[in-house]
Amino acid sequence: MRVYDQQLTDTKAFYDQHAAQYAEATLSQSMERWLIPFIATLPVGAPIIDLGCGAGRDLKWLHTAGFNVVGLDLSEPLVRIAQRHSNAPGVVGDLRYLPFADNAFGLLPVSW
Incomplete structure (x- = not known):
């Protein structure tokens, strides 16, 4: 097993085990000032995938702002x-292997 694969496995296990605590710690943080510059050029309703959506903090903001957003x-x-x-819809998956057609989204913010 490559080192990266083990790190990915360990990271997934950590977030699976601590999902509720992670949500509690992050959902109240405002990321609006970081998101606005990214979405300023997109029309309302544009398709966006939130890669590494975590507990959905940014996903909720984007969805509420009128974008066609999917979390992964x-x-x-x-x-x-x-x-x-x-x-908003969410998909379990690895951002290295997106289960969507090429060019399906106008913006791909990544939280890592």
Whole structure:
């Protein structure tokens, strides 16, 4: 197993185990000032995928702002929290292997 693969496995296990605590620590943080410059050039309703969506903090903001947003995270427990928090769709997956067609999204913010 390559070192990166082990790190990815360890990271996924950590977030799976601590999803609720991670959500509690991050959902109240405002990222609006960081998001606005990225979305300023996109029309409302533009498709956006939030890579590494975590508990859905940015996903909720983007969805509320009127974008067609989908969250993607490696951790299934975090994706479930993100879906409940944002009312936006979420997908469990690895951002290296996106389960979407090429050019399906106009913006791909990544939280790592």
